[in-house]
Amino acid sequence: MAYFDFEKPIQDLEEQLKKVKEVAEKGKVNVSASIKELEQKIIETKKSLYKNLNGWQRVQISRHPDRPYTLDYIENCFENFIELHGDRNVKDDKAIVGGFATFNGETVMVIGHQKGRNTKQRQFRNFGMPNPEGYRKALRLMKLAQKFNKPIITLIDTPGASPGLDAEERGQGEAIAKNLMEMSMLRVPIICIIIGEGASGGALGIGVGDRVMMMENTWYSVISPESCSSILWRSWEHKEKAADALKLTAEDMLKNKLIDGVIPEPLGGAHENPIESYQIFKSEVIKLLNELKKLSPKKLIDTRIQKFSSMGSFIEN
Amino acid sequence: MSWYKRVKEGITTLTSEKKSVPDGLWHKCFRCKKAILSSDHEANSYVCSHCNYHDKIGSREYFTILFDEGKFEELFSNIKPSDPLEFVDTKAYKDRLEDTIQKTGLDDALRVGVGMLSETPLVIACMDFGFIGGSMGSVMGERIARAIDFSRENKIPLLIISKSGGARMMEAAFSLMQMAKTSAKLALLDRAGVPFISLLTDPTTGGVTASFAMLGDLNIAEPEALIGFAGPRIIRETIGKDLPKGFQSSEFLLEHGFIDMIVPRSALKSKLSQILHLLAEKQITPKNKSEASA
Ligand SMILES: [Zn+2]
Secondary structure, rough: OOHHHHHHHHHHHHHHHHHHHHHOOOEEEEEEEHHHHHHHHHHHHHHHHHOOOOOOHHHHHHHOOOHHHHHHHHHHHHEEEOOOOOOOOOOOOOEEEEEEEOOOOOOEEEEHHHHHOOOHHHHHHHHHHHHHHHHHHHHHHHHHHOOOOOOOOEEEEEEOOOOOOHHHHOHHHHHHHHHHHHHHHOOEEEEEEEEEEEEEEEEEEEEEOOOOEEEOOOOHHHHHHHHHHHHHHOOOOHHHHHHHHHEEEEEEEEEEOOOOOEEOOOOOOHOOOHHHHHHHHHHHHHHHOOOOOHOOOOHHHHHHHHHOOOOOOOOOO | OOHHHHHHHHOOHHHOOOOOOOOEEEEOOOOOOOEEEEEHHHOOOOOOOOOOOOOOOOOOHHHHHHHHHHHHEEOOEEEEEEOOOOOOOEEHHHHHHHHHHHHHHOOOOOEEEEEEOOEEEEEEEEEOOOOHHHOHHHHHHHHHHHHHHHHHHOOOOOEEEEEEOEOHHHHHHHHHHHHHHHHHHHHHHHHOOEEEEEEEEEEEOHHHHHHHHHHHOEEEEEEOEEEEEOOOOHHHHHHHHOOOOOOOOHHHHHHHOOOOOOOEEEEEHHHHHHHHHHHOOOOOOOOOOHHHHO
């Protein structure tokens, strides 16, 4: 079991519990009362700890290696998934997956960033950092969804769009820009959910939706805390300060009216209890879809554009 | 059309738009370091007569170069920056804003003007790199959004001149969402059939490239500008080696199909005029001077 530094109190209690259980196994002493007490204490400690996480701690949980990724949500919350490949132009980007699937009895298009779990997979998925063809594949699939009048669900989990020679040569900026413009005009409901990391244009490139939600332990901002620290403080040392300054947590993003809602996670984060995470995810998305299905295409587009148009903070004299 | 009348009468031409460089001073080229008489440099649209270096100029200069007689009406200057996150890095954003406003005489990194270019109406939204690196915050996003609406409602073509390092980090996700906002507004302009020309100048990177700057009906670049999504330093760090010569230059983007043409600044106004006249609903030939003033 891997613990983050801020989880030290839990680690201590759980180690204590383990020892008491070992004693119990040897028989002799009845320790069931102290086991119960310790278990209760662990739950309470977790509750207060996870309620008050700061920005950097949320960033750490969002990157937990056991956190469910897009394909995990697809496998556990959707049925009949048929993955579709390629942008019909250059290649198939492995950092974005997508295809038709059944969700709660109806066909939807589900698209998301995909990270890998081990070294080999991580390279195969380019660490969840798409190239232009990834964004173009996503747009192709979204237009297919529109053609067959199916809602779109996007799952966002990226440390950013890929910075590289190929990406620039093939127009990373143009690919993302095109998606922002086209997504704003799609005639079908779009639900976007940040399930891990929401880094900058790489996230927003599949993130223009009627409902933009963040899972409780995720982050979404214009830059990662590390890069922000390196640019503004000229050192990597200030990532915690940067994470706080960026106000990148779900709670702050909702407060600033930059997202539409927060999807709760099980105590300790989605990786602590994936099954429960999937259940919460599913029931939340069903609710959102039902709200959106009542709206006409015109109403969807007008409201979507109006929502993004009202984002910003300025003084008007 | 009230703006038209005001522009014609020239009452909104600010004194700061008037000739700013006293004669007799010398300008030293940023690239070749050779000296040019400032008045000659200005007359040459701030392009070095020795090495063709296009100096980084701002909205004041572009408006003067492009609008007929330098006359225009400034729009949306009532929108001013704020500090929604009370952001502090090595300096408080609030202080950074105040100092930059003091230093530059500008109130944010983009200004919008409407006026005539070769006797056709045009809205120009132009960035000022001198204002926190031309970074895009809420003010830039909002002014662009309103410029787009103004273009759409009045059926006047739009030119956005980009010169920006990208997002304004001190506005964090507020800055990010300006990409979605401006792109969504452009979708409406697109649907209305009003021309949008994007001019990319040195440098245009980050969130500006990944939104409106790449969405022009025509994308035009000044020569030898740096244009890209990721900055060269980040790419160099990622790939662990030096970038090929000319990578992310205007010429590189033209070759890879992301811009329509490279236009030297000296030819910018005549090229824009040609394009605007070609795209006009009813093709019009620019009148000569005496007819126009009649
Ligand atoms: Zn020179």
